[in-house]
Structures are given as structure tokens and as C-alpha cells.
Amino acid sequence: MLLTLIVLSGFYEPARHAIHYADKLAQAVQAQLVLLHANRASLLDPYELVGAVGEKYHRQELARQSDTVVALHQLARSLHAPAAVEMATDLLPDIARELATRYAPALFVLGQPDADHSDYAGMTALCAELLRAGHYPLLTVPTTAPTTQPPHRFLIAADREPFVLRPAAQALRPLLAQLGTGGVVVAHVSDGVVDDDGCATALRAVRSSGLVDFTHPELRGYLDSDYAEGVLTATQEVGADLVITLARERSFMSDLFHRSITARLVEQCPVPVLVLPTAAEMPQDASVASDAAEA
Numbered sequence: 001m002l003l004t005l006i007v008l009s010g011f012y013e014p015a016r017h018a019i020h021y022a023d024k025l026a027q028a029v030q031a032q033l034v035l036l037h038a039n040r041a042s043l044l045d046p047y048e049l050v051g052a053v054g055e056k057y058h059r060q061e062l063a064r065q066s067d068t069v070v071a072l073h074q075l076a077r078s079l080h081a082p083a084a085v086e087m088a089t090d091l092l093p094d095i096a097r098e099l100a101t102r103y104a105p106a107l108f109v110l111g112q113p114d115a116d117h118s119d120y121a122g123m124t125a126l127c128a129e130l131l132r133a134g135h136y137p138l139l140t141v142p143t144t145a146p147t148t149q150p151p152h153r154f155l156i157a158a159d160r161e162p163f164v165l166r167p168a169a170q171a172l173r174p175l176l177a178q179l180g181t182g183g184v185v186v187a188h189v190s191d192g193v194v195d196d197d198g199c200a201t202a203l204r205a206v207r208s209s210g211l212v213d214f215t216h217p218e219l220r221g222y223l224d225s226d227y228a229e230g231v232l233t234a235t236q237e238v239g240a241d242l243v244i245t246l247a248r249e250r251s252f253m254s255d256l257f258h259r260s261i262t263a264r265l266v267e268q269c270p271v272p273v274l275v276l277p278t279a280a281e282m283p284q285d286a287s288v289a290s291d292a293a294e295a
Helices: 013-029 048-063 066-078 093-102 118-133 173-179 196-209 227-238 261-268 284-294
Strands: 004-008 032-041 083-091 106-111 138-141 154-157 163-165 184-190 218-223 242-247 273-280
Touching (some): 013 032, 013 138, 032 093, 032 118, 048 083, 066 083, 083 093, 093 118, 154 227, 196 218, 227 242, 261 273
Parallel strands (some): 004 032
Antiparallel strands (some): 163 273
């Protein structure tokens, strides 16, 4: 089944740039696009909060978007990859889940939050938080990312902790294998002390996950008390044009997105950031116990 890039779409620069970047990426890996337009992102449906009249107001808001629908279809026809259009008044958890299921495998694509435009930045940050909480792969694209060629040199930010890719993230492995012709660097950032063992353990965690079984990644360590700054330094030093970061399962609901390391990379990284959802690796004794219970 074709990979689908679901792009949060609009007509201002961050969204338009993300669309054209996704179009080039889709061409490179024979994927398809869905241009998703939403007025808001929310954890709760605002129309359900107003009772019986909510559905009426919902239909009225959708009706007012008829010109937007026409313009998005026109934009879709101008792209090189096959593209469809989806409309929603609100990007809700249920809507994200339905889209991810209907278009599986799917990768959500967002323009990088624009600090100069607080409305767009707030909308994008909330979308990113919602998608990360739902365990969906997420690609954020800064307006500085070139749209003339797909990424080919990857930096993977990893630590000592082993991880297992969720099925939605595993579906992206063929894409990474096809694109990663410029090499892959595993970067381990440590705080104030040289940690060669930590670097080696991080590399083993990446290899064991199967994320880069198509290549032999280079390993580099960086010293920085600020983890995000260390990753940004590594990105520049190795000339990466894509940063891959891992969204740990435990952090999804315990941290506010705008306070997390992932959020800082999404907001500040000069190259696209691919956020892959992971699940905690099952301890070996727990796995044995589970097998015995099923026997």
C-alpha cells in the first residue's frame, strides 16, 4: 500500500512550503498526498459543547469553506504527486485517528511553527502535540528546507535507552532506506562528561530497533548540558538535512509539548525533523512471562 503524506495545508508561507516539500518527497518514494485543512486543533470537539445546535453550526462552518475547498483542489492539481483534499473544522483526536487508519501507512507533515505569526505557531504547536499524543509519525518542515530535492543525510538523536518502533513508524523504514544515500549519523549528547559507553549503547539501541538496518551508521558524541542544543550543534556539524528524534511513550501525556526537547527541535531546527513514536521495550522476563501465560 502506498505511503500517504497528510499535510496540514493552507495558503500562507509555512504551510505552502510544507506542501511543496511533501510533494517532492512523495515523488521520490512514490507516495500520495492528502491536503488537510483545519481551522483549529483541539482535544475536544467545540460543537459538542453547545448541545443540540452544535451540528447545525458545524454544517454552517463547513459551508462557509466552499471557496477554500475549490482553492485547495486547484492547488492539489498543480502538484506532481497524486493529491486529495480533506476538510475539517477542527483537527480532533478522533479525526486524526480516522485519517491515519483510512490512509495507512501515513505520515503527518506540518510547516515549522512561525514565531513571527503567533496564531499559526499556536495552531501548529497544538497540532503537533495532538499528533504526538496519538502516536503518529510527524514531520515538521522549516521554510529554509529546500524543495528541489528530498533529504538524503540523516541524523538520529539517540540515548542509552532501548526502544521499539510502533507499527506506524516501522512503515517508514522503506522510505528511510530509499532516501538515506548520504549516510546516517547517530548522535549521543551527554551532559558534562565524555561517555563513550553511552554512545555505543545508543548505537546498539538504534540498530536493535531495525530503524537503520539498511546502512552502517556513523557514531558521534557531543557534550552539552542542553540536550536540544547538542542535537542542533550535531545537525550543523554533520551536514544533516533530516533529523530523526524518538518520541518516548512515557512522555506523551506527562509533558506539555511546548516544554519538551522534541518541541524545541521542531521549533528551532533549521532542517526537517521526523518524530517517530516508540513503545517501551518489553523486559525479557516480562516477555517470557507473557509467553508462558499464552501457552
